[in-house]
Amino acid sequence: MPVRLRLSMHGQRNNRIFHLVATDLRKRRDAKPIELLGIYDPRLRLGQDQKTMEWSVDRIKYWLETGGATPSKPVVKLLEKGGILPPDSKYHPKALGPRTPLDPQPLAQPTPPDS
Known part of the structure; x- marks a missing residue:
């Protein structure tokens, strides 16, 4: 079962x-679900300066290593921010290289008619 x-x-x-x-x-x-691993509350309550995430690190590592689970992209971002996954993990989308703006091609100058 995937x-x-x-x-x-x-x-x-x-x-x-x-x-x-x-x-x-x-x-x-x-x-x-098969198992509840954590709860993420994106809202800031009065007196809070950070969003809260409560999770079971041992169970998350179990599912990633032993259970063969693959995390979705938002979950990869949360796990990287929480320090559970390193930024260069196998789940992190590979960078395609540096992005460069497209260089505009110079327009060909019209040739003057021969007289």
């Missing part, structure tokens, strides 16, 4: 919280 670590959305429309879950890849976003 397992994926992803965020599941819960709460009211303007008061969302996200659960970090291990779930079957083929199931929908808010389906019953």
Whole structure:
């Protein structure tokens, strides 16, 4: 069974919280997960200066190493910010190299008609 670590959305429309879950890849976003691994609250409450993320580091590492789970892109970003994954992990999207702006091609000068 392919397992994926992803965020599941819960709460009211303007008061969302996200659960970090291990779930079957083929199931929908808010389906019953295999295991709840953490809770992410993106809202700042009174007196807070940071967003909160509560997670079980041991279980996340278990699913990544032993369970063979692949994290989604938002989960990779959260795990890198939390120090669970290194920035150069195998789950991090590979950089395509430095981006350079397109150099405009000079327009060909019209040749004057021969007289």
